[in-house]
Amino acid sequence: MDEFIWPDEIEILENAGQRRNCLRCGVECVIAATANRTARPVQHAADEGYCVSCVITQFLKVEMPIEELLPSGATVAEALRLPHVRRQFQAVFAAGRSDTSESQVDWERVIANWDLPVGKPKGRKRRK
Numbered sequence: 001m002d003e004f005i006w007p008d009e010i011e012i013l014e015n016a017g018q019r020r021n022c023l024r025c026g027v028e029c030v031i032a033a034t035a036n037r038t039a040r041p042v043q044h045a046a047d048e049g050y051c052v053s054c055v056i057t058q059f060l061k062v063e064m065p066i067e068e069l070l071p072s073g074a075t076v077a078e079a080l081r082l083p084h085v086r087r088q089f090q091a092v093f094a095a096g097r098s099d100t101s102e103s104q105v106d107w108e109r110v111i112a113n114w115d116l117p118v119g120k121p122k123g124r125k126r127r128k
């Protein structure tokens with residue numbers, strides 16, 4: 001069954017299909033056709049932004065700092081390799097009607113790029 005979504009929440013992205021590099025890690029991404037502007041924690045970017053793995057990294061460093069939640073001696077890499085930790089993201093993505101799913105996250109890239117700086121990604125340019 002389709003989800004019920006208010007039409008004005010969906011933005012048609014003018015640059016759909018064009019390629020951009022992630023502003024944080026540089027991986028090549030494709031601009032999606034649409035974005036749900038109420039989706040959390042991940043929305044498709046209109047022009048430039050972060051790849052989904054870098055968005056999750058930012059979420060885990062800034063919005064829900066995972067390092068503060070770890071037991072003593074545990075590492076971020078160990079935590080992000082645990083299936084039950086990843087499954088929690090499936091629920092977060094579903095509850096926020098995100099534009100993507102946990103299965104799109106490259107967790108090994110999240111771990112490999114963990115120490116790259118995070119900032120506020122651009123790409124949430126709104127339709128006028």
Ligand SMILES: [Zn+2]
Pocket residue numbers: 022023024025026027050051052053054055
């Ligand atoms: Zn990235």
